[in-house]
Amino acid sequence: MSAAKKTIKKVAKKAAAKKATKKIVTKKAPVKKVATKKVAAKKAVKKVATKKIAAKKVTTKKVATKKAAPKAAPSTPKAKSVTRIIARVDVRFGNALYVRGEGGGLSWTQGTPMENLSSDEWKLETTEADSGIVFKFLVNDEIWANGEDQTVAAGGTSISTPSFY
Secondary structure, eight states: OOHHHHHHHHHHHHHHHHHHSOOOOOOOOOOOOOOOOOOOOOOOOOOOOOOOOOOOOOOOOOOOOOOOOOOOOOOOOOOOOOEEEEEOOOOOTTOOEEEEEEBTTBOSSSOEEOEEEETTEEEEEESOOSSEEEEEEEETTTEEOSSSOEEEETTOEEEEOOOOO
């Protein structure tokens, strides 16, 4: 036999041997974990005796004092009352209502913006009025209200419906 035929026979034998010995793959079952109990280690506790320290007594002497005459209560300044100016007018969306005047911190040269409460109600409150306030309304601090100047006494409330056009 030739060398080539011998090698072919060897290869064929090996292939046949491989087919005969088939490998079987087996799945490993999951390993169950065994719960272990943890035992707390007991710690040895040493009790240490504590020393009590005696507190020193402090004695104080009472000194006789003369009672002072009761003092008069300090005079508190009178709380100023709130003066309110209320305008019921719709100045349209995007506009604001101002007040100019005399007294209560107002000025005729520059307007003070009023607080908008609703679509047609505006308010200004001040505690700076010593006597009365004379005032007039303006839209956007530019357009003056029609009519005469308004007045309100200190601590009073003025409710107006101004017109502008």
